[in-house]
Amino acid sequence: MANLRIRRATVEDLAVLRGIWDSMRLPADELEKTVKEFQVTEDAAGNVVGAIGIRCVDQYALLYGEGFSDFSHADASRELFLERLQTLAANHGVFRVWTAEKSPFWTRWGFQQANAELLSRLPEQWKSLDAQWLTLQLKDEDAVAEAMKTKFSGFMEPEKQQTERVRDQAKTLRVIITIIGFVIFFVCVGIVIHMLKHRNPFEN
Numbered sequence: 001m002a003n004l005r006i007r008r009a010t011v012e013d014l015a016v017l018r019g020i021w022d023s024m025r026l027p028a029d030e031l032e033k034t035v036k037e038f039q040v041t042e043d044a045a046g047n048v049v050g051a052i053g054i055r056c057v058d059q060y061a062l063l064y065g066e067g068f069s070d071f072s073h074a075d076a077s078r079e080l081f082l083e084r085l086q087t088l089a090a091n092h093g094v095f096r097v098w099t100a101e102k103s104p105f106w107t108r109w110g111f112q113q114a115n116a117e118l119l120s121r122l123p124e125q126w127k128s129l130d131a132q133w134l135t136l137q138l139k140d141e142d143a144v145a146e147a148m149k150t151k152f153s154g155f156m157e158p159e160k161q162q163t164e165r166v167r168d169q170a171k172t173l174r175v176i177i178t179i180i181g182f183v184i185f186f187v188c189v190g191i192v193i194h195m196l197k198h199r200n201p202f203e204n
Helices: 011-023 028-032 071-092 104-108 141-197
Strands: 005-008 038-042 048-057 060-068 096-099 134-137
Touching: 005 071, 011 028, 011 038, 011 048, 011 060, 038 071, 048 071, 060 071, 071 104, 104 134
Parallel strands: 060 096
Antiparallel strands: 005 038, 038 048, 048 060, 096 134
16 A cells, blocks of 8 residues: 555546456446546556546445456555545535445445445435445434534524514514504694684685
8 A cells, every 4th residue: 555646537547547447347438427536546656556436426425437457456545545535525525425336345444235224315316327335324414414403493593583573673663653653644633623723714
């Protein structure tokens, strides 16, 4: 592992990556479109020896397209991929990672076979893929959702109270304006009646 380094793939890596994908019998034409999602490992001579795609969607990440030109570096590369995955997951707020990769390495590092309950959490865009899914929970989705709900409720309660206060103030203001309107009306009526009563009958 000390002799390897990891970096993000670039379009300049496509020739090497296509060779890896073809040797792994992966759909090179499709994977080429997502080359910017790939991480690659290089040996001390700068040769690309491994690659894997890491796609983050909402609170989920997908590991896909794993391949190697030199399998003697496979597990060392996977350790670097796992470290990079953890960094990307933290940056993107990922709760859970999914993969269809079959290497025992992933199960040794905590991935588990997805049962029916876990599969219900699989993002819709990946459900069309015919795969035996492994998954790794990074954060408790239910606990995070409940915490967000509690935080949102705590935020909404003061807002609700503020809204009620504004509504009460508006209601009070309407009552005051209505009373003032009636007072002005009766004052005007009184003035008119007073003027009519005290009008000089000899005025034309």
